[in-house]
Amino acid sequence: MKRIALAVASLSLLFLSLPALTSSAEASTTIIITEPTHRQIAGEFIDDQLASSLGVTGRLGELVFNPPLGTRTWIIDPGLVEEVTAMAGGYTLTSGAAGTGQVVATSWLNQLDRVTKSDKVIALAIGNPSKYWVSQLSPHEINYVLNISQIRLATILGRSVEPNAVYESNSRFTLSSTDIATIKNDSDYFAQTASYVDPATIDTYRLSLIKILNPHLSTDRRAYLIRDYTRAAFNQIHLVHLSPGKFTVTSTHQNLPITLTNGFPHSVKVNLYAIPTNPKIEVGNLPQLIIPAKSKVQVMVPITVLTSGTSGLNVEMTSTGGELLGDSVYYPLQLSVISPIATWFTTGAAIVLFVAASFQSIRRIKRRQR
Numbered sequence: 001m002k003r004i005a006l007a008v009a010s011l012s013l014l015f016l017s018l019p020a021l022t023s024s025a026e027a028s029t030t031i032i033i034t035e036p037t038h039r040q041i042a043g044e045f046i047d048d049q050l051a052s053s054l055g056v057t058g059r060l061g062e063l064v065f066n067p068p069l070g071t072r073t074w075i076i077d078p079g080l081v082e083e084v085t086a087m088a089g090g091y092t093l094t095s096g097a098a099g100t101g102q103v104v105a106t107s108w109l110n111q112l113d114r115v116t117k118s119d120k121v122i123a124l125a126i127g128n129p130s131k132y133w134v135s136q137l138s139p140h141e142i143n144y145v146l147n148i149s150q151i152r153l154a155t156i157l158g159r160s161v162e163p164n165a166v167y168e169s170n171s172r173f174t175l176s177s178t179d180i181a182t183i184k185n186d187s188d189y190f191a192q193t194a195s196y197v198d199p200a201t202i203d204t205y206r207l208s209l210i211k212i213l214n215p216h217l218s219t220d221r222r223a224y225l226i227r228d229y230t231r232a233a234f235n236q237i238h239l240v241h242l243s244p245g246k247f248t249v250t251s252t253h254q255n256l257p258i259t260l261t262n263g264f265p266h267s268v269k270v271n272l273y274a275i276p277t278n279p280k281i282e283v284g285n286l287p288q289l290i291i292p293a294k295s296k297v298q299v300m301v302p303i304t305v306l307t308s309g310t311s312g313l314n315v316e317m318t319s320t321g322g323e324l325l326g327d328s329v330y331y332p333l334q335l336s337v338i339s340p341i342a343t344w345f346t347t348g349a350a351i352v353l354f355v356a357a358s359f360q361s362i363r364r365i366k367r368r369q370r
Helices: 002-026 049-054 059-065 078-088 102-116 131-137 139-157 177-192 199-212 219-237 340-369
Strands: 028-033 071-076 120-123 240-242 247-249 253-262 268-276 281-283 289-291 295-305 309-319 324-335
Touching (some): 049 102, 071 102, 078 139, 120 139, 131 177, 139 199, 199 219, 253 309, 281 309, 289 295, 295 309
Parallel strands (some): 247 324
Antiparallel strands (some): 240 253, 281 295
8 A cells, every 4th residue: 555655646746747847848048139230331341349259159159059958039130140141241341451250150140040940030120229219210110120120031041030029129328419410310311312212222221220229339339330321321412413613604695514413323303593692693594304313414504694793603403302412512603794785885986986087088088189
């Protein structure tokens, strides 16, 4: 009986322990793979620190080369995977030096593919931004960021991944009023020219702002990225621009040749405005213009000169929506034109002198004949 009782007790303990074992086996470990960006908006690498992190003993390397056992859920930043993929293809730094992480990047990507193949993968909001600052600076991008992150991660991994319903961060890190104003102004520039560029380029600009809002960026790195964002916005808005020049006007009615350049991959429809700096000239009507993609056109600006001297034209170009494209340009004018009144007076005086001279000649001839 003692043996039977002991056996029953042992079996009872075994069955009692099964739920705990099952619960432990089913517990899932969540692994977040992300890193603040190391690239400028155009794709150049700012430094080579990411290469060190990808090694077997690096922070990101540890996560994929030595992951925890059991059931795992991976939350992966597609922006990071895109940067590592760019490294694996060979790269240079903004300093001009060759990058050192091509081999380690390739190894890390291969290991990431192997270790996540049978696990659940969720797309992290690209660049891991703070939802608070996204809602403040680009509220219309809240859902777009989550959606595009799933698409990009699925594309680069070559497998289906789940979308993320939330942002991992809601940090209210400090941004100065100057930085906020700069970011908003630059975003407006990109929005004004969005219809002239390819969708992929638009996504690059939109997501570059999002990456700036990663709460783990250092103050110096965020300032650097904001300056880079500003440079890109300035270059973008100036892809359509007026060429400088100056003119000497020698006739009352004259057409001034002004060159317009379009550096966008699509044609641009623009309005041209020319405003005189003083009342010495008048400007005729200017038609709406279409500048073909990647080209220059010359437009003739008709002016009427009312008096000689110096004047000028302030010329600006706007989109059909009224947004200024490029900078307004000042064209100095030297007006070397004789007015109609002066011309009439001079001509009349010449005629009078001619008639007077003729009379004098006739008198001399008559005197000689006498």
